[in-house]
Amino acid sequence: MLLNDIISGKVVDSVYIIAEIGQNHQGCVETAKKMIWEAKKAGCHCVKFQKSDLPAKFTRSALDREYTSDHAWGKTYGEHKEYLEFSKDQYLQLQAHCKELNVDFTASAMDERSLEFLADLNVPFIKIGSGDANNFPLLKKASNLNLPLVISTGMQTMQTVDRIVQTMRESGKEDYALMHCVSSYPTDPEDCSLQLISVLKRRFPNVDIGYSGHELGVVISQAAVLLGARIVERHFTLDKSQKGSDHRCSLEPQELKALTTAITNFKLSSVPMSPEVIVQKLNGGEELEAALQHVESKTILPCELPCRNKLGKSIVAARNLNKGYRLQLADMAIKVSEPTGLTAEDYLDLVGKELADNIGEDEPILGSSIIN
Template sequence: MSFLNNQIKKNKVFIIAEAGSTHNRSLSTAKKLIDVAASSGANAVKFQSFFSEEISIKKNINFYKQFELPEKFYKKILRHCKKKKIIFLTTPFGFKSFNMIKDMVPLYKIASPEINYYELIDEVIKKNKPIIFSTGCSDEKEIVQLVNHLKKNKFKKFALLHCGTSYPLAPENVNLSYITRLKKMFKNIPIGYSDHTIGISASIGAVSLGAKIIEKHFTISKKDKNPDSFFSLEPNELKEMIKNIREIEKSLGYPNKVLNKSIISKRRAGMRSYYAKKNHKKGSKLKDNMFIALRPYEKNSLPINKIKDFYGKKLEKKINISQVLTLKHFK
């Protein structure tokens, strides 16, 4: 999945700052959102693309109309993203919106309610660009059906996001452990988390469990009266979340035990070697209470967990008080 795979190979999380509809149909606000996402360190900023008539029955069109991102904004938004060196993404909700944005983005995002909308998905995969699917409205059977449908169409460039479609999602309903199950079920598919909780702890926990993509709503101000804003992060919170995620990345490491230079130096200072309590002649037999285990550890000293294996053996050379007992004393 191109840059997304490159992020994952570098043990980096791909972070999507979800602007959603918090632009409030204002180009200047949309640009401010892009500025915030870029300065916070997000990899991408994402909007939502739809025309009311492709998303709802007639009587509800006016409700959705107030959240549309005006078509005339797109080229200006794209240019501003390039200027700020952040990836522009958007979620299409129908054929008209997809045809409008299909050449503007390097990958597509399919929202949770649309992942069984195979007619649209089949059109999207024809472009052969990576697709990220949220799964907030789906049970496990439906997730498996989606994956099988994509495989049937020989489409492999996709990722799945665990998600809960509730705004906001209560902590007791987050179920981050399902990320672990998705990783086991779909071993070669990137798994991430789309976060609708209040705060940043769920996203940080998801990364700790191995999420490779994080999507989080943000806004300029929770007071801007947009229906998404009250559960979204404000700029300082978004920056703090990304800072924490980048620290977690470094902390996760790899599934093998590594003693780095700083640990090795502390190991020497904190671990012990056996030191002679008094002078001992060559030929003395090692027995209890001749040596005492003290800090620091000295390289090539007799391992302190092995000393009883040497009880009764003769010293091959003398050792003076406070000298370290080594294997060479028995050769």
């Protein structure tokens, strides 16, 4: 089954399951291949990686910041990320491996150059992770490719999600899905806010809604399906105790298998179910009830702030700019910046604004950088 079969409505009785290998391969292509095989055996339809072009995704100072985490693969954040990034040749090897095993292969495009890279590889769809859900130039560019999109919505307000949908509409893009997501690793049950799946389904009845989960265990992701999620993405690992930020909230092969089996056995004709029926059906306890508690509005949750501060994108200068100059679109880039600039959503509002100071390439554009 292809993602497009779900999005086009051709398949109505299945859920598309993505094993997010992300950076859990520890920078080793052989480990990644083993993970692909395990994900296939566990019943996943797709394996996903994360593709970044480091200078396009991060500013120089964000790459140079010290990374002292126990999960660091280098002294600076840039060295850490470099260690985990695969080359084009390695991507081609992994893609060929997936073809042999008949499992879909894709990655999230973490910046515009990575988007071009993945489009060139001719992946079956492109994932836009939560860190880029408010990166409208990237979304616009992605929407103009002839490829389905899966867009995560962690660390974003409903206003931003409305704007994503509007951006897709303006591009005439119909083959895309939105993923409910909470960007906290691992996400506590009470923060999972699963009922936002129902809220998103009601608000965007023509858009397929999925779930990208970072919680521990598999029951909450099963509940997401019973609420109507048609795509499920979970981080995958060979061993949760390994070094790396995502292993702890990832599923090991047996758990992934348990999840895909449970999902495959659900009768989707009786979905969506009410939270009460879901709790009963899944023999849920307090944690499931907490994940299913009533939520009406989508906000940026306090538990998402560490991820937003570390990986959220903001507006920076794309080149050296002089005091008194009036900003044009091409003068701005949207990157992970340290310190952060104005929020990425303000990008278009800055066009024509006069600069109060000189700003160097890759430096953040702040409120105080602009003469109002």
